[in-house]
Amino acid sequence: MKKFGFTTAQSRSIDYDKVNTKLIKYIIENESSFSTCISCGACTATCSAGNITHFNIRRLNIQIRLGKYETIKQEIDKCMLCGKCMLVCPRGINTRNVIMLIKKGLTTLDLSD
Amino acid sequence: MNPKKMWNTYQKEIPENNLYYARSCIRQNFFPASEFIFLDIMRNVLGKYVFDDPNHTTCTGIGYHADVVPFDTTQTVIARQFSLMTEAGLENIAVSCVTSFGLYTEVLEMWRHHPEQLERIRKFLYKATKREFNIPKSIAHTSDIMYSCKGFIAEKSKYSLINKDTGEPLRAVEHIGCHYAKMFPSNVVGGAEFPRVLAGMIESWGGQVIDYPERRHCCGFGFRNYLVQANRGYSVSNSQKKFESMKPYKPDFILTNCPGCAMFMDKWQYLIAEMEGETYDSEGKGIPVLTYEELAGLVLGYNPWDLGLQIHQVQCEGLLDKIGIEYNPDLKYADKDGNPLPLPKKPDILIQ
Numbered sequence: 001m002k003k004f005g006f007t008t009a010q011s012r013s014i015d016y017d018k019v020n021t022k023l024i025k026y027i028i029e030n031e032s033s034f035s036t037c038i039s040c041g042a043c044t045a046t047c048s049a050g051n052i053t054h055f056n057i058r059r060l061n062i063q064i065r066l067g068k069y070e071t072i073k074q075e076i077d078k079c080m081l082c083g084k085c086m087l088v089c090p091r092g093i094n095t096r097n098v099i100m101l102i103k104k105g106l107t108t109l110d111l112s113d
Numbered sequence: 114m115n116p117k118k119m120w121n122t123y124q125k126e127i128p129e130n131n132l133y134y135a136r137s138c139i140r141q142n143f144f145p146a147s148e149f150i151f152l153d154i155m156r157n158v159l160g161k162y163v164f165d166d167p168n169h170t171t172c173t174g175i176g177y178h179a180d181v182v183p184f185d186t187t188q189t190v191i192a193r194q195f196s197l198m199t200e201a202g203l204e205n206i207a208v209s210c211v212t213s214f215g216l217y218t219e220v221l222e223m224w225r226h227h228p229e230q231l232e233r234i235r236k237f238l239y240k241a242t243k244r245e246f247n248i249p250k251s252i253a254h255t256s257d258i259m260y261s262c263k264g265f266i267a268e269k270s271k272y273s274l275i276n277k278d279t280g281e282p283l284r285a286v287e288h289i290g291c292h293y294a295k296m297f298p299s300n301v302v303g304g305a306e307f308p309r310v311l312a313g314m315i316e317s318w319g320g321q322v323i324d325y326p327e328r329r330h331c332c333g334f335g336f337r338n339y340l341v342q343a344n345r346g347y348s349v350s351n352s353q354k355k356f357e358s359m360k361p362y363k364p365d366f367i368l369t370n371c372p373g374c375a376m377f378m379d380k381w382q383y384l385i386a387e388m389e390g391e392t393y394d395s396e397g398k399g400i401p402v403l404t405y406e407e408l409a410g411l412v413l414g415y416n417p418w419d420l421g422l423q424i425h426q427v428q429c430e431g432l433l434d435k436i437g438i439e440y441n442p443d444l445k446y447a448d449k450d451g452n453p454l455p456l457p458k459k460p461d462i463l464i465q
Contacts (some may be wrong), residue, residue, distance in 0.1 A: 001386040006346040008353050 215292030290371025
């Protein structure tokens with residue numbers, strides 16, 4: 001193949017037919033309030049762990065919906081379960097339960113494609 | 114709101130006669146016959162008056178969008194074009210390039226909101242050239258004018274956009290330049306959401322328009338994205354995204370109204386083929402890319418080699434065969450007297 005001094009970038013478009021939805025389905029089955037999330041980011045803004053690490057619940061939410069489980073595994077243990085995010089959530093989502101369900105899902109579910 | 118009433122808000126008045134023609138900088142290099150065909154169709158087929166002024170210059174669009182030409186300079190250069198139009202006794206300007214169309218519209222919008230800026234530019238122009246100008250009554254892109262005349266062209270057409278073997282309408286992808294529809298949607302037929310200008314032509318001339326997911330995505334031209342070699346990956350990635358999105362719909366051709374879009378959607382197909390071995394049709398020949406003037410010329414029965422189709426990167430014989438257009442392959446690379454010209458080197462992957 002010829003070289004032109006530049007390359008193409010991999011497409012970042014999301015094909016929802018190919019996304020692994022096992023974890024998000026499991027979470028919503030057990031914590032239905034999570035389906036009302038509007039990704040406002042209030043949880044991330046108030047997060048204690050987010051102040052001292054790069055932990056970001058809002059990003060985690062998107063990664064769960066995209067089925068990016070390897071990244072979630074690396075991030076999830078940074079949460080200290082303080083629950084401040086529950087206090088500020090405008091939709092009243094039990095975010096602490098969501099975190100617990102993610103941890104449980106990652107260890108007990110078969111998440112392979 | 115009543116849908117008919119709502120659609121009326123997406124219309125614009127398009128002058129069809131007594132036009133001052135502003136050419137594009139790059140079209141005559143890459144699509145050498147398009148502007149000639151527009152003038153020929155307007156003057157000799159439709160009988161309109163179009164003034165093709167050799168004194169007008171670039172609009173500075175490429176330099177302006179690449180941040181090397183200041184906006185004051187751009188406005189003064191455009192004011193000079195208006196002064197030439199005024200001098201010719203005309204009020205309506207027909208712009209061949211989408212970048213220029215966007216820039217002319219931007220300048221007029223700027224002057225509407227900031228009349229003091231208009232007065233400054235009048236002074237600049239007078240100081241530099243002793244010229245004065247009137248604001249044009251209307252600005253139309255030449256694709257608007259072609260759209261407006263599509264019915265007359267259909268009446269006089271020799272060919273339809275129908276596959277002669279199957280009797281099915283040809284499947285066309287239409288691509289509208291961003292600076293045509295997205296900057297000032299109210300100046301466009303159909304606005305930014307439903308631009309009708311190319312779809313209307315395709316349907317009037319017998320073809321079928323494909324609606325595919327990335328239909329309104331930019332081609333990637335983007336000025337700064339292609340001017341620096343290291344940045345061209347951004348440009349080609351945009352085109353690639355569109356090609357991948359349209360591929361499953363098996364388009365017979367792509368129609369564009371922007372010089373940059375036509376150039377890159379044509380030439381990036383070669384580049385992607387060479388870089389990644391990928392082509393976006395079933396035969397490895399690529400999807401032909403046409404300008405609206407070339408398409409009008411084809412349906413009106415112009416000789417494809419007079420339309421300059423041999424200059425395109427993706428060759429058009431497959432499309433001509435589908436429509437049933439007659440052509441002489443021996444005259445593809447020949448001068449005006451029929452003497453053979455040197456043949457271009459053929460690529461290995463995007464076969465011809």
